[in-house]
Amino acid sequence: MKGSIKMLLEQKRNNINQINNELIALLEKRFDLCKDIGKIKAQNNLPIFDENREQIILKQVEEQSTNYPKEVKNVFQTIMQQAKNIE
Numbered sequence: 708m709k710g711s712i713k714m715l716l717e718q719k720r721n722n723i724n725q726i727n728n729e730l731i732a733l734l735e736k737r738f739d740l741c742k743d744i745g746k747i748k749a750q751n752n753l754p755i756f757d758e759n760r761e762q763i764i765l766k767q768v769e770e771q772s773t774n775y776p777k778e779v780k781n782v783f784q785t786i787m788q789q790a791k792n793i794e
């Protein structure tokens with residue numbers, strides 16, 4: 708591979724690594740909050756799954772995304788599935 712292409716790839720991958728770090732930090736915070744919500748729900752005999760809340764979030768994130776609405780929506784579906792596993 709040409710040296711300049713290698714450098715360009717490396718630069719882009721460094722940017723991705725930085726974003727991965729930020730995403731992980733935010734996911735940790737989000738899952739912590741979901742764990743708190745899970746405790747509150749357990750103490751009050753409320754179900755973990757709240758379909759109405761999930762639909763609101765999915766609609767919001769889809770509308771908020773400029774270039775990748777379907778992909779962003781799918782990511783949030785996965786995040787909320789994992790949140791329910793944690794709760």
Ligand SMILES: O=C(O)C(=O)C[C@]1(C(=O)O)C=C[C@@H](O)C=C1
Pocket residue numbers: 741744745755756757758760761764786787790791794
């Ligand atoms: O808001 C809640 O009630 C949550 O439990 C959090 C959360 C989420 O990840 O945003 C997870 C599960 C519910 O089905 C809805 C939303």
